[in-house]
Amino acid sequence: MSEQTPRPEPDAARRDEETTDDERRRRRRARRLRAHRGAGRVLARPGHLETLRERLAPLADAGDLYDLDERGDVYGNGVVAALEERVAALLGTEAAAFFPSGTMAQQVALRCWASRTGNPAVALHALAHPVVHERDALSQVGGLRPVRITAEPRLPTAGEVRAFPEPFGTLMLELPLRDAGFVLPTWRELTELVEAARERDAVVHFDGARLWETTVHFGRPLPEIADLADSVYVSFYKSLDGFGGAALAGPASLVEEARTWRHRYGGQIFQQFPTALSALAGLEHELPRLPGYVAQARLVAEALREGFAAAGVPWSRIHPERPHTHEFQVWLPYDADVLAEAAVRQAEETGTLLFDGHWGERGPGLAVTEVGVRGEGLEWSGEDVRAAVADFVARVAEEAAGRSD
Structure with a gap:
C-alpha cells in the first residue's frame, strides 16, 4: 500500500482558508491604497494615507497655532491643555478633557453618568459605535448594560424613547449615525428626542465623533447643538484629519471626574504634542x-x-x-x-x-x-x-x- 500524505485536520484546513482570505483582503486593500496615492483626481485624500514625512511636515510650520519654542507637554499640560480650552470654547461647555481615543472617552463618560444616576443601563441605537465596533467594551470593561432603542436605519424617535419598556440612566445619541449612512434627525426631532429622555430622568450624551459637520444640516452653531446634551465627545481625526485623539466636553465636575478615570484606563500619556498640534491644525484649517x-x-x-x-x-x-x-x-x-x-x-x-x-x-x-x-x-x-x-x-x-x- 502506497504511503499517502495525511489530510489536514478540519481545524487546520479552516485556519489555512482563513489565512488565505485575510491575505487576499490585505492585498486588495494595499492595491486600493496604491491606486489612491497614484490617482490624480479623487474626491477626498485623507491624511492617514500619507507617508510619515508628509504627515509630519506641516507640524514644523505650526507656529501660528502654538508656540513651538515652548517645552513639550507632560501628562496633559501645555499644548494639550490649550487644545482642551479651545474645544470647550468651540462647543460652549464649561470644560473639556483630551483622550487618546474616542472609545476610551465615551466609556469613561458613560460610566461616570451611570455612577451619578445610579442606573448602569445605557440606551442607544443598535448601530451605535459601542455596539458594533468596540467588542462589548461597555459591559466587559465598564460594567454597563447597553439596551437598544431601535435598529432602524435612522436615529431613535421621541416616541420610542418614551415607550421603551425599562428604565435607563443615559441616552446616547450618535450624531451623525455613521453605519446607517451618516444620517441625522431634523433639529425639531433632536430637541424632542432630548426632551423625551429628560422626561424619563435620563441624562443625554452625544457621540459627536463627526459633530463638527452637523451645523449645516441643523442650521445651528456648535454651542447650540452641544447645549442639548449633558456631555459630548468629539473626534480630532474623522472630520478634522488629525493624527488621532478625542475630547470629552461638558460640566467641569464631570470632566474632572473623567480625568481620574482617564488615568485609571491608561490614558494619561506622558507626551501627546504631535496629536494635539494636529488637532489644533484641524480646528484651524479644516473646521471652517x-x-x-x-x-x-x-x-x-x-x-x-x-x-x-x-x-x-x-x-x-x-x-x-x-x-x-x-x-x-x-x-x-x-x-x-x-x-x-x-x-x-x-x-x-x-x-x-x-x-x-x-x-x-x-x-x-x-x-x-x-x-x-x-x-x-x-x-x-x-x-x-x-x-x-x-x-x-x-x-x-x-x-x-x-x-x-
Missing part, C-alpha cells in the same frame, strides 16, 4: 471648510444619481438622497468584488478614483460603499462626476461579463 464640503457632497450625490441613470444602471441608491454631512452611502446592484475591481482599475488606468472605499456585500448582487468629499472634491464639477460614473459603469460591465464567461 466643513460647510463647503457638505455643500459639495450634495452636488456630487446628485451628479452620481444622474450619472447612474444615464449609464443605464437598473437600480441605484444614494443614501441619504440629500446628504446630511459630507459623507454618504452609494448602493449598487452588483457583486462587491466586481465594483471594487472596477474602481481600482479606473484609478490605475485613468488617474481618476471615484470610489476609494471598501465595497461591502449586502446580499446577492447588492453592495454598498461610503463616499466622502473633502478639499480635493471641491474641484469636481457635476459634469466631471457624471463622466467618471459613465467610465466606471462601463468597467463594471466589462468586469461582470468577464467573470460570467
